[in-house]
Structure formats: structure tokens, C-alpha cells
Amino acid sequence: xxxxxxxxxxxxxxxxxxxxxxxxxxxxxxxxxxxxxxxxxxxxxxxxxxxxxxxxxxxxxxxxxxxxxxxxxxxxxxxxxxxxxxxxxxxxxxxxxxxxxxxxxxxxxxxxxxxxxxxxxxxxxxxxxxxxxxxxxxxxxxxxxxxxxxxxxxxxxxxxxxxxxxxxxxxxxxxxxxxxxxxxxxxxxxxxxxxxxxxxxxxxxxxxxxxxxxxxxxxxxxxxxxxxxxxxxxxxxxxxxxxxxxxxxxxxxxxxxxxxxxxxxxxxxxxxxxxxxxxxxxxxxxxxxxxxxxxxxxxxxxxxxxxxxxxxxxxxxxxxxxxx
Amino acid sequence: xxxxxxxxxxxxxxxxxxxxxxxxxxxxxxxxxxxxxxxxxxxxxxxxxxxxxxxxxxxxxxxxxxxxxxxxxxxxxxxxxxxxxxxxxxxxxxxxxxxxxxxxxxxxxxxxxxxxxxxxxxxxxxxxxxxxxxxxxxxxxxxxxxxxxxxxxxxxxxxxxxxxxxxxxxxxxxxxxxxxxxxxxxxxxxxxxxxxxxxxxxxxxxxxxxxxxxxxxxxxxxxxxxxxxxxxxxxxxxxxxxxxxxxxxxxxxxxxxxxxxxxxxxxxxxxxxxxxxxxxxxxxxxxxxxxxxxxxxxxxxxxxxxxxxxxxxxxxxxxxxxxx
Numbered sequence: 001x002x003x004x005x006x007x008x009x010x011x012x013x014x015x016x017x018x019x020x021x022x023x024x025x026x027x028x029x030x031x032x033x034x035x036x037x038x039x040x041x042x043x044x045x046x047x048x049x050x051x052x053x054x055x056x057x058x059x060x061x062x063x064x065x066x067x068x069x070x071x072x073x074x075x076x077x078x079x080x081x082x083x084x085x086x087x088x089x090x091x092x093x094x095x096x097x098x099x100x101x102x103x104x105x106x107x108x109x110x111x112x113x114x115x116x117x118x119x120x121x122x123x124x125x126x127x128x129x130x131x132x133x134x135x136x137x138x139x140x141x142x143x144x145x146x147x148x149x150x151x152x153x154x155x156x157x158x159x160x161x162x163x164x165x166x167x168x169x170x171x172x173x174x175x176x177x178x179x180x181x182x183x184x185x186x187x188x189x190x191x192x193x194x195x196x197x198x199x200x201x202x203x204x205x206x207x208x209x210x211x212x213x214x215x216x217x218x219x220x221x222x223x224x225x226x227x228x229x230x231x232x233x234x235x236x237x238x239x240x241x242x243x244x245x246x247x248x249x250x251x252x253x254x255x256x257x258x259x260x261x262x263x264x265x266x267x268x269x270x271x272x273x274x275x276x277x278x279x280x281x282x283x284x285x286x287x288x289x290x291x292x293x294x295x296x297x298x299x300x301x302x303x304x305x306x307x308x309x310x311x312x313x314x315x316x317x318x319x320x321x322x323x324x
Numbered sequence: 325x326x327x328x329x330x331x332x333x334x335x336x337x338x339x340x341x342x343x344x345x346x347x348x349x350x351x352x353x354x355x356x357x358x359x360x361x362x363x364x365x366x367x368x369x370x371x372x373x374x375x376x377x378x379x380x381x382x383x384x385x386x387x388x389x390x391x392x393x394x395x396x397x398x399x400x401x402x403x404x405x406x407x408x409x410x411x412x413x414x415x416x417x418x419x420x421x422x423x424x425x426x427x428x429x430x431x432x433x434x435x436x437x438x439x440x441x442x443x444x445x446x447x448x449x450x451x452x453x454x455x456x457x458x459x460x461x462x463x464x465x466x467x468x469x470x471x472x473x474x475x476x477x478x479x480x481x482x483x484x485x486x487x488x489x490x491x492x493x494x495x496x497x498x499x500x501x502x503x504x505x506x507x508x509x510x511x512x513x514x515x516x517x518x519x520x521x522x523x524x525x526x527x528x529x530x531x532x533x534x535x536x537x538x539x540x541x542x543x544x545x546x547x548x549x550x551x552x553x554x555x556x557x558x559x560x561x562x563x564x565x566x567x568x569x570x571x572x573x574x575x576x577x578x579x580x581x582x583x584x585x586x587x588x589x590x591x592x593x594x595x596x597x598x599x600x601x602x603x604x605x606x607x608x609x610x611x612x613x614x615x616x617x618x619x620x621x622x623x624x625x626x627x628x629x630x631x632x633x634x635x636x637x638x639x640x641x642x643x644x645x646x647x648x
Binding site (some may be wrong): 070079080102109112127139141143144148150153154155156157158159161162163165166173175179242245248249252253254255256257271283284285286287288289290291292 | 356396403404463465467468472473474475476477479480481482484485486487489490499501503505513565569573574576577578579580581601607608609610611612613614615
């Protein structure tokens with residue numbers, strides 16, 4: 001491809017679909033649509049219509065799609081999904097046929113990690129682990145400047161890493177498993193921590209949200225913490241410390257250049273990542289991770305759609321045999 | 325290099341040094357020497373003398389060395405070591421000067437994983453995780469057919485992965501950390517499990533070892549288990565189940581083709597790996613690891629020295645710009 005050919009990135013979330021054009025490494029303003037979760041056919045029709053709308057009749061070189069799913073990258077088969085109606089769907093083939101252009105589909109955390117490893121369209125970090133903390137916890141891995149997907153494309157399930165099992169091995173099979181990082185440090189846990197803190201401290205800013213609204217959740221804790229409420233900050237810090245155990249594990253295993261923490265909860269910034277960093281430093285074996293930066297993801301809410309577009313771009317290049 | 329040039333592999337352990345010649349991908353019978361741990365200088369002198377002895381005056385193309393150490397691969401600096409007197413030693417430079425040939429030094433589990441990914445001198449597995457269970461627990465990672473070392477060469481510290489932390493985050497900084505895989509499933513833990521089992525079952529084969537010898541350890545448990553003692557087999561299986569949690573984590577993260585379990589304790593074979601496999605299957609997210617084989621390492625006690633020789637071979641090839 002030439003660098004100014006048009007590619008489109010699509011980030012499919014449980015709530016909204018984000019679609020944006022990329023040309024010459026520059027991402028356009030994303031089009032946002034509420035995710036049509038009524039059926040598999042309806043969701044696919046929505047993706048085709050949105051891509052067509054964003055392309056606006058211009059020649060399109062490729063499409064990249066990020067999904068909250070277990071994806072076989074090579075074949076583009078979506079095996080299973082969280083919160084969207086895609087299971088055992090050969091999405092890559094279906095979209096390529098309907099759109100008439102090369103299409104690549106991948107896990108959303110994997111493409112977000114690809115975005116995080118780039119500055120604009122330039123690769124900036126060759127070895128990076130991204131942990132996305134949203135409702136659940138996902139992970140993306142970049143090794144030697146490329147997405148690492150494992151033998152079948154299902155790698156990077158960092159949230160399902162066990163960090164606090166008890167003696168009942170094996171526990172009953174259910175996911176997220178008790179003791180997994182996701183069960184301890186995901187957004188739904190912050191919801192519970194926020195409620196607890198608000199009940200215990202009714203005079204705090206967070207407590208007043210509960211009194212006024214009758215409910216309080218993780219996003220309230222993040223907002224109140226950023227506004228200076230110490231009770232809310234303590235709840236966010238608790239989540240951050242637990243997350244730090246997962247960060248330590250990833251450093252002991254990968255010794256990466258960067259561990260980036262993204263996802264919705266990461267809008268708390270250093271209030272979350274600071275405590276995670278402190279704990280990680282305690283648990284990393286001396287001599288390991290000496291060059292690792294632990295940081296808030298820079299790519300922000302557009303990480304998914306940007307990463308999907310970069311995926312389309314890099315795969316086209318690879319197919320054309322250009323240097324990566 | 326031509327394929328029949330002579331390379332020498334050196335595996336430095338806390339107890340013995342193993343040195344062997346490799347020519348045309350075939351490894352010769354290793355020379356074994358008790359490790360000279362009296363000083364850094366003495367150990368280096370021993371390595372130089374042993375390599376010279378094995379070379380027997382023939383032209384030598386390269387030397388590969390595996391060490392129980394945190395190693396900066398690119399520079400060949402040995403940062404810190406377990407059980408041998410090497411800390412902050414530029415071993416690669418020192419050996420290359422003393423021997424007059426290109427020398428490569430790496431972590432012992434990393435080179436063992438390289439051996440495990442090969443059949444003879446042919447790459448057989450592109451994506452493999454090796455967990456070595458000896459006195460401690462080490463790890464080696466092969467991605468895309470090459471050793472994965474991370475940003476500074478210190479990757480693969482699988483034993484220090486936390487799998488069972490309690491609420492006291494962070495715990496006091498000491499290694500192995502309580503709750504780490506090494507603290508739960510290493511050889512020293514099998515020593516304790518064996519003692520416990522022998523005391524509780526004095527009439528078992530393992531119990532009789534304790535009565536007769538006044539002491540019993542992990543190797544006795546492995547031997548008795550292989551001879552059919554159910555008490556000993558239960559102790560080995562307990563270790564295997566704990567190990568299975570670590571295996572599950574590595575599969576959720578890497579989705580590899582192979583997880584190989586090596587190290588001294590792996591001589592228990594399926595008595596150890598069977599329970600690990602059962603537990604891992606419970607804890608791996610459905611859809612992940614569908615192609616992963618969990619097996620006893622095939623490379624046996626010569627994994628280290630074979631991997632060190634393969635390292636020398638592959639690095640020479642890489643330096644000469646040959647296809648890897």
C-alpha cells in the first residue's frame with residue numbers, strides 16, 4: 001500500500017461501535033453508533049453500513065476490526081464473545097465478501113496494544129504489555145513490534161490469570177474464576193468498593209452521591225477521586241494495588257519496555273496506576289523489569305479504533321511483503 | 325557457519341558444570357565437573373579449562389553458556405546468580421577474550437526451552453513455554469522459533485509469578501514471595517510434602533525411608549511414587565496440582581503450542597504432569613489453549629547443555645545473516 005491509501009478501523013464494544021478512517025497514519029474523527037446486539041445478522045449489517053458510510057464512496061484499501069471476543073486471527077473466525085452476538089462466526093470472510101476489501105479481525109485488547117505501541121503510525125515500543133481495565137480485564141501483547149496472538153490467536157487473557165487462589169484447587173469451573181485478576185481488580189469490583197466506601201463514609205463526596213442518587217458505582221468513585229475526595233481515592237487505590245500484582249506478574253514474565261494500563265477505569269490516571277506501580281515494584285524479582293515503564297495508556301478512548309486501523313495498515317503491508 | 329562446524333555448549337549448575345561439543349546438530353557425550361564455587365575467578369578458570377578440554381585442539385566456531393542467573397543477553401553481563409559466584413560479571417566478554425571465539429551467555433531455563441523447541445538441530449515448535457521445576461522454578465519462552473528475553477534479557481521468571489497472594493498487599497519484599505509459584509510448587513516444597521506424608525504414613529514405602537534413613541526428601545517421594553507407593557504419589561500429585569495453576573496462567577497469557585515441564589522434579593513424569601494438566605484445563609478460559617500440549621519436557625537432563633550449544637549455533641547463524 002502507499003501510505004496515503006484509505007483504511008478503516010472498527011472498534012466493536014458491548015455498548016457502542018466506533019468507526020474511523022485512517023489515511024497517511026492520521027485517524028479521522030470516529031463515527032459512533034449504539035451496538036446493534038439484536039442478532040448476529042443485524043450486527044454484521046450495522047458494521048457493513050457503518051464502514052460504507054465512513055468510506056463515503058472513496059476507494060478503500062482494507063478494514064480492521066477489534067472485538068471483545070476470542071478470535072482466531074489467521075482465519076478470522078470469532079469463536080466466542082462477551083456482550084455481543086458473535087459466536088463461531090467467520091467474520092473476516094463475511095465482511096471481506098460484503099465489503100469487497102481485505103478485512104482483518106482481532107481481539108480488541110490486542111489492537112489497543114498495537115495502538116499503544118505506536119506514536120501516530122510509527123512504531124515506538126517493540127515490547128509492550130497492555131492491561132485494559134473495564135467491566136472486565138483484557139490484555140494485549142506486542143513483541144518485536146508485532147501483535148502476539150499465540151498458537152490459535154487467543155493469547156493475552158491477562159484478566160483470567162490467577163493471582164489469589166485458595167487451597168481448593170481446582171475450584172469449580174466458572175469465569176471469571178475466584179482469585180483471578182479480573183475477579184479482584186476489574187471495573188465491577190470498583191463498583192462494589194465504591195458502594196462499600198460510600199456506605200461507610202456518608203459525609204464524603206462519594207457518600208453524598210449515594211445519598212442523592214440512591215446508587216453509586218465505579219465511575220462515580222473515579223470522578224470523585226479526581227475531584228479530590230479521599231474516600232473515593234482510597235477505593236481506586238485499593239483496585240490499583242490489586243492490579244499491581246498482575247502488573248508484577250507480567251513484568252516477571254515479559255520484562256517488557258512498557259506496561260500500559262488502559263480501559264475505562266484508567267481514566268483515574270495516577271490515582272489507579274500509582275498504587276499499581278508501587279505494588280508491582282515490590283513483587284518484581286530484583287534484576288527484572290529494570291527498564292520497564294509502568295504507565296497510564298496514552299491512546300485513550302480511541303485506542304481500539306486506532307489499533308484496528310493500524311492492524312489493517314500493517315497487515316496490508318505485510319501481505320505486500322514490505323518491511324514492517 | 326557451515327553445519328558441521330564445532331560449537332560447544334556449557335550448562336553451569338549450582339552442583340555441576342556440563343560441557344559438550346555439537347557438530348552438525350549432534351551433541352557429543354557431556355563432560356561433567358563439580359562446579360567450582362570458591363570464587364568468580366576460579367569458576368571462570370574452570371569454564372575456560374573445560375571448554376578447551378572438550379574442544380581438544382580442534383577449530384571452534386562458538387561457545388554457548390547457560391547459567392542460573394539474570395543475564396543481559398545483548399551485552400552478556402551476568403547481573404545476579406543463584407548458587408554460583410557470578411554477580412555483575414561481563415562473562416560474555418571475559419570468556420570471548422580468554423577463549424578467542426564468539427561466546428553467548430544466557431539464562432539456563434531460556435536455553436533449555438530452546439532445546440525443547442528443537443528436535444535435534446531442527447526447530448519443531450515455534451511457540452513454547454518451558455517451566456523447570458528444580459530446587460526453584462524457572463521458565464523459558466520461545467516465540468516465533470526464537471528465545472524470548474524481554475527488554476533487558478531478564479524475562480521468563482515464571483517461578484516468581486504470584487498465584488496465591490493473600491490480602492496483605494504488598495507483602496514484605498523477599499524472594500521467593502509467599503504466594504509465588506516457586507513458594508508453592510518448587511522442589512523444596514516437595515521436600516516438605518514428602519516429610520509430612522512420611523510422618524503421617526509410617527507404613528508406606530515413603531514412611532519406611534524416613535524410618536530407615538532418618539530423613540526423607542522430594543527425590544525420595546519421586547522415586548517411591550514411580551515405584552508405586554500411593555502415599556508418595558499423592559505428595560507428587562499435590563505439587564503437580566499447584567504447578568497446574570501456573571501452567572493455566574501461562575496458557576491464558578501465551579496460548580502456546582506447548583507447555584513443557586522440565587527440571588529435576590519432572591523425572592516423576594505423568595505423576596507430576598498429569599495432575600498439573602487436569603488443573604490447568606479447569607483454569608484456562610474456554611476457547612484459549614485449544615491447541616496447547618502440556619507435556620513432560622523431552623530434552624531430559626541434557627536440555628541445558630544442548631540448548632547452550634543450539635544458542636551458539638543459532639546466534640552464529642544470525643550474525644552471519646542466514647535464515648533462522
